[in-house]
Amino acid sequence: MSHPHPELSAPPALADHGLRVTAFGGLGEIGRNMTAFEHQGRLLIVDCGVLFPEDHQPGVDLVLPDWSSISDRLDTVEALVLTHGHEDHIGATPYLLRERGDIPLVGSELTLALLGSKLREHRLRETVHHVVKEGDRMSFGPFELEFVAVNHSIPDALAVAIRTSAGTVLHTGDFKMDQLPLDGRITDLRAFARLGEEGVDLFLTDSTNAETPGFTPTEKAITPVIDQVFRESKQRIIVACFASHIHRVQQVLDAAYAHERQVAWVGRSMVRNMGIARDLGYLRVPPNTVVEAKQLADLPAERQVLISTGSQGEPMSALSRIAQRNHHFVHIEEGDTVLLASSLIPGNENAVYRVINGLSRWGARVVHKGNAMVHVSGHASAGELLYCYNIVKPRNVLPVHGEIRHMLANAELARMTGVENVVVAQDGMVVDLVDGVAEIVGKVDCGYVYVDGSSVGDVTESDLKDRRILGEEGFVSVIVVLDSVTGKVASGPEIHARGNAIDAASLQEVKPAIIEALDRAVAEGNTDTYALQQTVRRVVGRWVSSTHRRRPMIIPVVLES
Template sequence: MTIQSDAATISFYGGLGQIGANMAAIETDGKAVIVDVGVTFPDAEHHGIDLILPDWYDLRERAPDIQAVVLTHGHEDHIGALPFFLRDFPGITVYSAKLTLGLLEAKLTEHPDTDVNLVEVEPGERVTVGDFELEFVQVTHSIPDCMAVAVHTPHGTILHSGDFRLDQTPIDGRVTDLPHLAQLGDNGVDLLLCDSTNADVPGHVKSERTVGTTLRHQFEQAEGRIVMTTFASHVHRVQQAIDAATTLGRKVCFVGRSMVRNMPIARDLGYLRYDDDDIIEIHETAEYDPRRVLIICTGSQGEPYAALSLMAAGQHRHVTLVEGDTVVMASSQIPGNEDAISKAINGLVRQGARVVHRREEGVHVSGHAAAEELKFFHNIIRPKAVVPVHGEYRHLVAHAQLAVATGTAPDQVIVCSDGDRVILKGGRLERGESFTSGRVFVDGLGVGDVGNAVLRDRSRLSSEGVCIAVLKLDSKYRLDGEPQIMQQGLIYEANDAHLLEQAAKALGEDVRGLGSSSEDVVRRKVYESLSRFWREQLGRKPVVVPVLMEV
């Protein structure tokens, strides 16, 4: 990749056109700063995949040019891919706020021998990194310690908003620093990269404090045990739940790996308050009157093995829901998870629980600025150019329209997708040359060893089944005896065993027609013969697996 020496180049590796996997590179004079390195999570089409990472392949050969990584906040879609990133860029310096680094350090314990230099910064601080000067600005989001970052380069100032909203009464009292943003605007922001998640939502987002009032009301109504699910990073939501529960005389139990890990970290760092006497372990909940227990757990997105999904399926080791229990789903639905969440809700209701989950019930408010907040944000900063980031494509387009409406010239508002580049040169923004932006799949211990071809096979296996053909061949690859056909997920053998016999017969005739041959030729003939047979007989396309044995 060629970087212009007289311009700043911004490359988008993730987060544009989707929710998650946020990552951008800001480059000038051959050096680069990375803003966020996040993950996204698999949906139904990603069979067996655990995590999805941005593909930073084209940066590997330029590892010495990467000056630093800046993390805007501690959500997984902004920091979750960093442990994998550090395998390719060991020893790099990461700048972020205290809570974000605390959550990151806990994550890195699962990745031994990681080489990284973590540097804590605070809002208002300015840090020089090579030719870049990084200026951090306090913003409010749904997790503490969020920051926007202004990247001052020789070719202009680029402001990355991070995720934010304009909550005027946040739980921790740390409002988005509008005077600081206005000062940046007065000094001149050449390019604004801005959160777009709620750009198509009219009006303003309600304050997080309104959720606390709703939780208290719901908890007062609960007849039995309460289970509340939210994101394990939503410290403010958890704090309000703890406050409501303890006021009403309930003990609190954290359930789920990330919840159990994150809450003590948040308390140790001063972002969460609770007494040890108010906290119990999951195995202790059975010893208490259900009316005196609040369980705060993971699984808000219907993740198959998360605590809430196990409860919904009646498979949790310690929690069996009964009539009179209340489940509060205090979180948003991430696009793509609707079916899984609906399945979890149905399971919870089937167990007898009362489920509170609708946005209109007031148990969740978004952490992202709605349209009127975005307009105000733009008017404070008055950017010369804008690229909407962090959102599905419809969000980006809606945000672009808001940017134009608030005074940015239409030709200086560019809607991008992952794999696009923009160039800031001479005070003007223009499109650069796009690059290949793929996705790297994490499956178990494997990183990047599962691609689209494997996912296609897994999809076919899940929908069409597999047909295995075992053939004995002589030294000239001629068929010796009859093929054996086995299947899984293709037919119900008790009724359709005759089809296997017919498939074996048809395959035998086709392979014998080859005469002396080679392994590759026989293998192709097996594919063709069995694919044709099942298509003609059943209209199905199973995965065909030839097993060739030389005798």
């Protein structure tokens, strides 16, 4: 089994008859999925998603894949294939299209509809797009594509088989093997088996649940739990879930109809996505069930249902504002029921529990995955992955979509079924398939690309380090004016501290040390302003560290009069 190698050089030239696979995101993390396939000088990209920032990335809105290694070759991209409509697979597409706006887009009807609304938000014109469904085949340059139905937590998801003269690749996308799906659309294992009979040279498989034994429960297992919540609730019900989780919303709509309640969407993305799903027929809305949010106020509480965004505790989401009682028209009341119908994304636990506590404080009953079966995963567990390996019988396996522990667990499953060559790579590692054998041959630069407001890629790790210091330690500013003739301190030092509980009286103690250090530096011939600022920074830094046990950001300014 091949493991990641931290010290890899740039990859060699690709053999004429070879296929190169490079992931720019999604390997070693859950999010920002993007993989490029190169053959005969042409590129095919599968997925282009975002990663949502964590606490150690303050001020960041989104994290994008780093496709800088192919930025000068985007004219060779034959198409961008989107396996399904989740943000971690389509969310970065507008940023890629800013660099080349005419890349053909390929995906299912719902996937491209969700992407279309996103492109309009970014004020990008829709490029050439190809709506495909399971069983369809298309060719783009040297890549022949076949699409296979897979079941996931959003309708219309697809796996893609990529046939080239170098071999056949099967990319599952995100999938599970729910045998009783709400929409009746199961993962097409017959197609997987048929492709296996033809010969799959490289199998890219979803790793998210590889550590979870057995099979992922069916979505229908949640229906009785939702029905029980509706049966027991005497007042308003607020359901929070992902704005793309159409299956879950369908279950809530059906329960609301059965219990004679009316439903309203809350949150811009929820309103947008459910409108798209309803118009395309992926969401069946029972008659007289959905109303405008503000119309619910005219109904008694026992007939109200709100379906909201914010299941991950996002600070600006509708549910977070409801929990803080600053939503402009939804006010939580004692006896309301809040149903968090989603999983906890790793890293979001504190934010979610903060929202749960806020809702509970106002007297709401909060039903969540910790106390009821209100969510099942959208990803295949270990038993399902073993099943797929046994029917596909791939020659090589490349685990994708997961943290490193998930990918290693997935690799072990493949090995247990007899796959001899399993390649565990991480973002930026280059895997070549040549003469039927896949191996890591090198690495390209592949860091995080941060979106901060309208800025894309301008925020660096150094900037984030500064933000963390400011957030945790505050800052101290020092302004000193020197006489341009004598070099002596003419005014100041004027010192201010913010965010670190260092009082103004205490700051007076360090002034003599600053003046003494500057006089000594000038006497030694150091008149460069930057050097003098560094002198001030060192003096103040040592004093704050020894006196207050803190390491704030120190901002010195030295001026001449």
